[in-house]
Amino acid sequence: DAKTTQPNSMESNEEEPVHLPCNHSTISGTDYIHWYRQLPSQGPEYVIHGLTSNVNNRMASLAIAEDRKSSTLILHRATLRDAAVYYCILRIFGNEKLTFGTGTRLTIIP
Amino acid sequence: DVKVTQSSRYLVKRTGEKVFLECVQDMDHENMFWYRQDPGLGLRLIYFSYDVKMKEKGDIPEGYSVSREKKERFSLILESASTNQTSMYLCASSLPPHLPEGYTFGSGTRLTVV
Numbered sequence: 357d358a359k360t361t362q363p364n365s366m367e368s369n370e371e372e373p374v375h376l377p378c379n380h381s382t383i384s385g386t387d388y389i390h391w392y393r394q395l396p397s398q399g400p401e402y403v404i405h406g407l408t409s410n411v412n413n414r415m416a417s418l419a420i421a422e423d424r425k426s427s428t429l430i431l432h433r434a435t436l437r438d439a440a441v442y443y444c445i446l447r448i449f450g451n452e453k454l455t456f457g458t459g460t461r462l463t464i465i466p
Numbered sequence: 467d468v469k470v471t472q473s474s475r476y477l478v479k480r481t482g483e484k485v486f487l488e489c490v491q492d493m494d495h496e497n498m499f500w501y502r503q504d505p506g507l508g509l510r511l512i513y514f515s516y517d518v519k520m521k522e523k524g525d526i527p528e529g530y531s532v533s534r535e536k537k538e539r540f541s542l543i544l545e546s547a548s549t550n551q552t553s554m555y556l557c558a559s560s561l562p563p564h565l566p567e568g569y570t571f572g573s574g575t576r577l578t579v580v
Binding site for chain 2 (some may be wrong): 392398457
């Protein structure tokens with residue numbers, strides 16, 4: 357399975373943008389890039405996904421490199437409620453399984 | 467608007483007991499999954515089901531079985547609970563893989579086996 361690499365942890369100040377990086381150098385042409393986050397004592401929550409183009413939704417933006425070997429999840433204005441573990445995952449086309457890595461633990465500093 | 471519901475938030479069982487963890491989704495999703503999450507090991511897939519009465523082993527199926535008699539319900543069964551099955555159990559559901567939308571997870575069941 358194609359793997360992703362994320363920093364173990366990041367910190368950001370409240371009300372500032374946050375850029376969470378993810379490397380996926382072995383991505384295949386049909387693999388979707390998914391992001392999830394897990395708040396303390398909760399199940400993971402879907403954030404956003406994309407294939408080739410940048411994507412925006414009410415929670416975040418996803419910027420995908422032109423060669424698709426990396427992507428960045430952008431939280432435009434971090435709040436304390438955004439403190440969570442963020443997972444970057446490749447959803448392989450036609451494969452039901454979603455394999456989680458260890459993610460990035462995001463700490464928001466008030 | 468709760469979409470994936472796990473029957474218990476916390477559960478304490480004794481070693482050797484048969485344990486049932488229930489999960490119900492109301493989104494008419496074909497796929498359902500059971501994961502367990504342990505510190506330092508992340509989320510690991512136990513079993514998944516892509517249709518009623520169909521099941522596939524995940525990465526760590528030993529000691530577990532599953533049942534899917536109705537589309538909306540997916541049960542995880544610990545035939546004889548052991549202390550090493552103490553964990554957070556997470557259920558999820560999704561559309562078929564040719565539709566790339568995200569998975570929806572439940573809030574989890576924290577199981578302690580004593």
